[in-house]
Amino acid sequence: MHITEIKHDSNAEIPYHVHDSSQLLIVKSGISKVQVENGWWLVMPETGLYIPPKIPHRALYAKDANIVRVLFNSKNPSTLSHVSLITFSNLTNALIEEIMRLKNQEYTLEVFNQLELIYQLLHYQVKDNLKKDNLYISDGYDKRLKYITNKLKNNPCCLDSLYQLAKEANSSLRTINRLFEKETGLTFSQWRHHLRMMIAIEKLLQGSSITKIAFEVGYQSSNSFSTAFHKYMGQPPQKYLLNYKAT
Numbered sequence: 001m002h003i004t005e006i007k008h009d010s011n012a013e014i015p016y017h018v019h020d021s022s023q024l025l026i027v028k029s030g031i032s033k034v035q036v037e038n039g040w041w042l043v044m045p046e047t048g049l050y051i052p053p054k055i056p057h058r059a060l061y062a063k064d065a066n067i068v069r070v071l072f073n074s075k076n077p078s079t080l081s082h083v084s085l086i087t088f089s090n091l092t093n094a095l096i097e098e099i100m101r102l103k104n105q106e107y108t109l110e111v112f113n114q115l116e117l118i119y120q121l122l123h124y125q126v127k128d129n130l131k132k133d134n135l136y137i138s139d140g141y142d143k144r145l146k147y148i149t150n151k152l153k154n155n156p157c158c159l160d161s162l163y164q165l166a167k168e169a170n171s172s173l174r175t176i177n178r179l180f181e182k183e184t185g186l187t188f189s190q191w192r193h194h195l196r197m198m199i200a201i202e203k204l205l206q207g208s209s210i211t212k213i214a215f216e217v218g219y220q221s222s223n224s225f226s227t228a229f230h231k232y233m234g235q236p237p238q239k240y241l242l243n244y245k246a247t
Helices: 090-103 109-128 143-154 162-168 173-184 188-205 210-216 222-233 237-246
Strands: 002-008 012-017 023-029 032-036 039-043 047-051 057-061 065-071 084-087 136-138
Touching (some): 002 090, 039 047, 039 188, 065 090, 084 109, 136 188, 143 173, 143 188, 162 173, 188 210, 188 237
Antiparallel strands (some): 002 065, 012 057, 032 039, 039 136, 047 084
């Protein structure tokens, strides 16, 4: 197991790459957006992203971020077969802190045995602490669908109808409807709403005002945005931000 502390500056981008072993990407401060072949994850403090071996991915950091990267031994089997967001328990945090402490000690047999034990415990924690909040959104695989999802990711305030978007993508409304449900598991309206909420969360945690966020993600007023956010996240944006800062 190999662990590294890394600091990323604002607007840093780590290009697509792969690891031979599984990885746990832990965000200590800031926010990381991790993109895989068909979608992306929003990784916030007190959460981590588990990435199995051989999965191409890249990471983007809109603001300064401090992360810890844990690379597990390639000889050990992967904990999970798919990319997964992990919420940190007190035990998980304690295990990471102990790894960091041991890392700075002389590498003896006793230290090696302790790290192996922590490795086993950390794997159990990864499996037992899958985060229920859905901070992942799929881009799909089909090039016509990806044209639309990429356009809306880059311009979440876009109000074009699916008919207009399908025409731009050289496809039919029926085909694009089918692709959304098949490749993202959501209808178009559900997908767009989820995208807007994810981008809103990211901007909220970066310090943008609610009014600014509302217009940037396609709402006509801060009240309509706050209502939609409350309905989707179970709490208004102000309370969500306060709860986040309290963690």
